[in-house]
Amino acid sequence: MTLMPIGEFARLARLTVKAVRHYDAEGLLVPASVDAHSGYRFYRAEQVRTATTIALLRGLDVPLPVVREVLEATDGAAVAAALARQRERLAAELARREQVLRSLDALLLAPERVQYDVAVAERPPVRLDGVSGRVRADALDEDTGALCRAALESGAVKGREPLVAVFPLDLVDEFSVTVGVPAASGGTVLPGGAWATTLHVGPYAELPLAYTALLEHVRMLGRAVIGPVTETYLTDPGTAAPDELVTRLAVALQS
Incomplete structure (x- = not known):
């Protein structure tokens, strides 16, 4: 040898x-x-x-x-299966990166497209019944999507939409998120009081644009945010095209 x-x-x-x-x-x-x-x-x-x-x-x-x-792998079929899974992963990652580039295009090259109407209104406390789990800041969309699927599959939430996801005001590397629906006996309570809201139409990857508009509007009003932040998914991502997704963003304000 x-x-x-x-x-x-x-x-x-x-x-x-x-x-x-x-x-x-x-x-x-x-x-x-x-x-x-x-x-x-x-x-x-x-x-x-x-x-x-x-x-x-x-x-x-x-x-x-x-x-x-x-x-x-002991045979060609096993190799092909492993490579097929990676091909799907890479295709999904490419799609995500393309969405990010679209967001940058909107933000830097066509800022007039990035316009959001923000409203401030009082609302009573709301209870949510659903599931909670840990979410990584660097895999926010992926982990939140997994929680949404888990919520839809749970007995309490199944068939009851739209889903509401509750996030902390400030992100850290990993944090807890609750996804659920309003319910009289829900374990998660959203505080009553003033909330600022806006609607985002488009892919979830472009939600940071809506967050920026929402929080900047509140800052210009001189109001203090206390959190939490919620995302209400008004369309089904399983049937709607990415450009047709509608998400309501809301943040609790200091009274």
Whole structure:
């Protein structure tokens, strides 16, 4: 069996020596042999294909567990299934990024399109019956969507819409969110008093534009916000196009 040192192997695979060592540490690219005295790693030429596969997948930000799944697949069908899941993930991520770019276009290139009517009105306390869960700030849409699906599947909320999601006023890395519907015996209570509201029509990814307009309007009125913040989903994302989604944003104000 012909072996080559790590430097030559890395050159053939178009990788850095550091990357090859990292993949070894992750158990994805174990050397064919390691010198017991020097610790030098040696590889077979057949391992170049594995190294290239790893590099291509990681270049697409495929998680390491999925890379391991692809490498350990015993047949072509298993490999195809794993890659199909990643293709779907990448397509969803591309769609999300396109929505973000649309938001930037609206904000920076066509600010006249970013217009929201804000109203302030008194309302009584409201109880919500639903589900609560932890949400990550860097996966806000994904985690909130999962909570909405869980709420719709629960016995108390199923078939009763629109859903209301309750967020803290200030975001941290991870926080609790409640998703539910108004109910006489609900466990989550939204305070009564003055609330500022506005409507957003369009994709959820563009909601930050509506938040900015809402909170800036309140600031210009000289009112103090105390929270919480709510999003009421007035259209079904399962049937409405992204541009047709209607969301009511509201924030509680200091009396």
